[in-house]
Amino acid sequence: MTHRIFRRIPACDPDIVRAIGESSVADLHEAMETIPGRMALLDPQIRPLNRGLRIVGQAVTAHTFPGDALVVHRALQITGPDQVLVVSTAGEVRSPMFAELVSLAARENGIAGVIADGSIRDSDALNESKFPVWCRGTYAGRTTKRGPGEINVPIVCGGVVVEPGDIIVADGDGVLRIPRGQAQEVLAGAQDRAAREKELRAAIASGDRLFDLIGLQDALAASDIVEIDDTWESTTA
Numbered sequence: 001m002t003h004r005i006f007r008r009i010p011a012c013d014p015d016i017v018r019a020i021g022e023s024s025v026a027d028l029h030e031a032m033e034t035i036p037g038r039m040a041l042l043d044p045q046i047r048p049l050n051r052g053l054r055i056v057g058q059a060v061t062a063h064t065f066p067g068d069a070l071v072v073h074r075a076l077q078i079t080g081p082d083q084v085l086v087v088s089t090a091g092e093v094r095s096p097m098f099a100e101l102v103s104l105a106a107r108e109n110g111i112a113g114v115i116a117d118g119s120i121r122d123s124d125a126l127n128e129s130k131f132p133v134w135c136r137g138t139y140a141g142r143t144t145k146r147g148p149g150e151i152n153v154p155i156v157c158g159g160v161v162v163e164p165g166d167i168i169v170a171d172g173d174g175v176l177r178i179p180r181g182q183a184q185e186v187l188a189g190a191q192d193r194a195a196r197e198k199e200l201r202a203a204i205a206s207g208d209r210l211f212d213l214i215g216l217q218d219a220l221a222a223s224d225i226v227e228i229d230d231t232w233e234s235t236t237a
Contacts, residue, residue, distance in 0.1 A: 016187060021056030027193045055112045058084065060086065061157075068146055080110070087116045088117040095143065113133065117136065117158050121140050
């Protein structure tokens with residue numbers, strides 16, 4: 001079987017990508033429809049190695065055989081400035097997929113960051129350098145460089161299908177995949193949500209209750225929940 005490396009990804013308006021990066025993963029996720037939004041959030045076990053970092057960029061995808069890093073090294077050469085390398089090896093945590101020396105090459109290429117559905121190593125050095133990496137954990141194992149693997153084909157990363165050119169946003173809350181065709185719509189929804197939250201903060205500062213501002217009293221009244229002005233022991237007497 002022939003394995004493929006595609007050198008290019010579909011283009012997206014860089015202004016839209018940059019604007020998306022100004023919104024949080026939470027706001028962008030809330031801007032999506034409920035089911036598609038949940039299907040776009042990567043497994044929460046994929047966490048940032050360093051807290052306080054945020055990245056956005058179009059995805060360059062790589063799928064590598066567990067324990068092998070050949071296509072990861074090649075993908076680093078293909079990934080361009082402000083793009084995000086998304087690497088999958090079916091969640092095999094005992095296959096380090098990224099390391100400190102590799103991060104030096106990534107930084108030289110201007111890569112925005114790396115999402116690894118697996119482990120990384122040299123974590124102390126990566127913590128010190130603050131290179132943006134999201135991963136499942138750390139493991140000090142070694143890798144071969146023989147293949148097989150593929151680059152810039154659809155992959156599954158963190159339980160989510162990621163296609164080359166998708167917009168990847170990651171922050172302290174996790175990693176979100178936004179299909180290119182939905183980028184403008186999701187951006188507009190996230191901006192509307194951020195504006196609404198600004199209004200809510202001002203109202204709370206003025207003394208209003210969040211419970212009332214977002215209509216939870218009406219929701220509670222419409223539910224089958226009963227409030228009892230007594231202790232729970234009164235119902236067992």
